Amino acid sequence: MGEVFYNLAFDFGASSGRMVLCKLEDGKMELEELHRFPNNEIRIGGHIYWDLFRLYHEMKQGLKKAAARKVPIQSLAVDTWGVDYGLFDKDGNLIGNPVHYRDSRTDGMMEEIGKIIPLEELYNRTGLEFMYFNSIFQLYAEKGMRPVILDHAKRLLFMPELFGYFLTGIMYTEYTFASTSQLLDARKREWDFELIEKLGLNKELFGDIVMPGTIIGDLLPEVEEETGLSGVKVIAVGSHDTASAVAGAPMESQDAAFLSCGTWSLLGMVLDEPILNEASYKYNYTNEGSIDGKIQFLKNINGLWIMQNLRKNWCEFEAEVSFPDIIKAAREAKRKDFIIDPKDPRFTAPLNMMKEIVAYCEEKGQGCPQGLGEMAMAIYNGLTEEYRKSIEGMEEITGKNIPCINMVGGGIQDELLCELTAKATGKRVAAGPTEGSVLGNSIVQFVAVGAVKSIDEGRRIIKNSFELKFYEP
Template sequence: MRIHPTTVAAVDLGAESGRVAAVTFDGTRLRLDVTHRFTHTPHPVDGILRWDLDALWSGIRHGLATLAAGDVPIASVGADAWGVDYGLLDADGGLVDDPTCYRDPRQPVAMARALKAVGPQRIYGATGVQIMDINTLFAVVSDAAEHPARLERATTLVMMPDVVHHLLSASRVTEYTAASTTGFYDMARGIWATDLLDDLGVPTHFLPEVVPPGTDVGPLLPDLARGRLGGARVIVPPGHDTASAVVATPMSDPRALYISSGTWSLVGVEVPEPVITDRTRRANITNEGGYAGTIRLLRNVAGLWLLQACRRHWATEGTVYSYPELVTLAGTVSGLRSIVNGDAPEFLDGHDAPSRIQDYCARTGSVVPQSVAEVVRCVLDSLALGYRHVAEDLHDVTGHRVPSVNIVGGGANNALLSQLTADAIGVPVHCGPVEATALGNAATQLVSLGELGGLSDIRRVIAETTQVTTYSPHEREGWDTAYGQFTRLVSIDRERHGLPGD
């Protein structure tokens, strides 16, 4: 291993914001410097909610241009992004149209159609992936039925991080961890589940080559390879942002529960091979690809989305709160009075979230929150209970109770939520790093460049780089009763909406 500093660029895209960061390894520690941050939002075009790719690409180019004009040579560039969304390339390598957004109302409709056509057992058995209406599978089912021209024009489907890699290098492959979020990738066999797509009437001619994280897909295109980016390669990291975040999670125990906490919370454990059983299907546990041959056995939880949606709504009413202000307010009121299932379908689009929370509580017999503080406390209490629900289901399918929890990502800064999580699950919660996704992205590039030795080496360096804050459980009263109420709500919602589960 060389010990002179090496710097790589990590493009890290979330569902609300993006950033370009320079990450330098000095032989002992990683240093992350965010070059550019930008926000973005989907918008309806031609009747479908789509991502503004021009805005995303503009933000990325701005960050890369800043790096190109800097003092430090950049050895490589790699991008990670949220899962499930995709772009379609035509024969000339152009995008057929802007990538569609998983929050479009067409997705639940298409999921219901697919479940009626082949059943949840068929879908889960073919893939090992959690059945959710956000899955790519249901977007392409909708495309095939309602917008077949999109698929007819396409020669290659690439997941969102690989849309960026295509724009960086003209590559036409998609990366394994991102492909594993589609709901039509066979996790047991490591191939596309073409038989499932055939049964659902979805063409398969556009399915790309899937490459492992760490693959070098070529140099930057000439119009980008300028200045300090002149010699940079494009190295695909774990493309799914959660996969990159898990790489950079300094777990104190191999059986620890990780929570990649942001708009979505991905809650799971790391295992050596897929676990696809009737028990995991009933629990709606997903198998997603990880780095270095690992599998992320997890469930998606609707994370901080409800809090973000509430904050946006209050802003439209004229009051703009910072997230720390909202958390402080939530700490001033009693907890476990109002509980919702944040994964209920009525919360998916985030419209008028405070009123929907109140309506849900009224309908289910919970105390209806009135103030901003009470609404936020309801969201955070419910999220902690959601984390416990996943922990209990993972114990059921693996036979192991989680000894601790590691929270990474933006949610690691939420002290109240971290303490509530420790109290709800009853184990220590370790928080940090906040920038786990960008660090994991960069660290896997450094492995490919020969600067780091692999997953264990990455986590050793991350532990030396990051200050971790620990929360110990101290308030147990009321949590078991609240958890019973929460699981009852989940069961009612599954039955009411015809969702997979027990």
């Protein structure tokens, strides 16, 4: 028996969070979910916020459970969804609750910023896909929504680093997450301070950037005392959950695509350098930071959040259903040709997803979806059509033939989605593992403490530890 290593991976999604105990022994990994909790949006005063302090409370409950296990945990790390942040005053106090990326405050901000810097120039500098909720648009919106808070802010911390600060008292900014802001120079992997000044934002808000695998520090004494967990290092991993998911994807080949499938669908390739040209701008591809300083050239696609909300509304207004019930209904649907466009703004944050799906299909001359199965098929077809277009666009821009799509994340538990993805794209799909973000988070930690030599070795360990399922087109 060889040495055994343990770490904790906190993975926050847009609807839930969890803490997983990760074990490495004799070249194999094992995962044990110790704590799971909801992540509910809070609507108040016409805006949407994150319930930040509840989330931090849940983190500490997880740490208490980890301490009770009495195993030698070396480190922990946090990854979350992208773009969102908190602002701090000169004394290190949080001022104002973090706003949810689906909030409407960014309406019209893209056009306003386009008056200051042409959008094509902005893309050429930052390499980021234009999405209404990118941090750049949120920060510019602060001028109208919360000018007093913005005027007094002296430091910005993105969500994973915000939790890291609560745990360690140390402020830091991690590269992969910073790359989701649309304020980073894509080529230099540094803040674009010229752009930041053009927008009238305070340069002091943006701290030094650390790369994934950086050991940040120890838990604060007060955290150790409250939770009973001590001797644990906090590590900056691929703090953006997509970067962690890609790190945890056992890629079938160098030219394979990845598809991190959850609340959002992130479909792309790992490249050494960003692609910043007319075609990537025209088709709106993004260049986000990846592990080892590489680039994730990808498309953000509104994902299973639409299906989650269909289920939520069906349970509210019709009858209780599970996701397996929805899959069964979709397979049995009389009509399977309904299709929505996941990019349509009506599917961003509706109060009733069922009504929006029906209205969209009727407005597009498709007729009226009848029942749960036909509504679900409209979502499946919309998602997989976006996957097809994204794959074809990547092949055109990169000049590469993509032989396979490595699907990771909770969405791979939906076999119908995997089947339809292979059919729509014409590509072989390798589905697994489910816990892509957790595994990538954990592997970067193991590399940082010297338990694993490299990310490539980590991916081999993941492949040897978890079974993949293959779907042919």
